[in-house]
Amino acid sequence: MLVAFSLAPSGAPTDSVHDAVAAAVRVVRESGLPNHTDSMFTTIEGDWDEVFAVVKAAADAVGAFGSRVSLVLKADIRPGYSGELTAKLDRLEAAMEQSDDPA
Structure with a gap:
């Protein structure tokens, strides 16, 4: 899942x-799960229990900086697939190249 x-x-x-945010990203990176951080979100890949344990630990780390924590989350649950953190992007790029090819 992503x-x-x-x-x-x-x-x-x-x-x-x-x-x-740095504290949360540190938790994610130390988890060892595949991950990517951009200006809006951090995406991690793993099984249900692994991923949500990291999200909880990251929320706990952020909680040290205030009295409340806001969490926005989106999940792509696709059993039997791994490597999708990059594979989805690879498929998108291939589709973009194919649509740019006039032949």
Whole structure:
């Protein structure tokens, strides 16, 4: 499964959330699961229990920066598939190249 998620603290003494986000991303990277972080979400790949354990640990890490935590999450649950973190993008790029080819 792929899970894209975003965490943010609220009730923090400052409006800046970069330290909290860094703490969450550190948890994800230390998990050893395949992952990708962009400007909006972190996506991780693994089985249900692995992925949600990491999301919980990341939420706990963000919780240290405020009195509440906001979580946005989207999941692609596809049993029997792995490597989809990059394979989905590879298929998209192949489709883009094919649609650009006039022949």
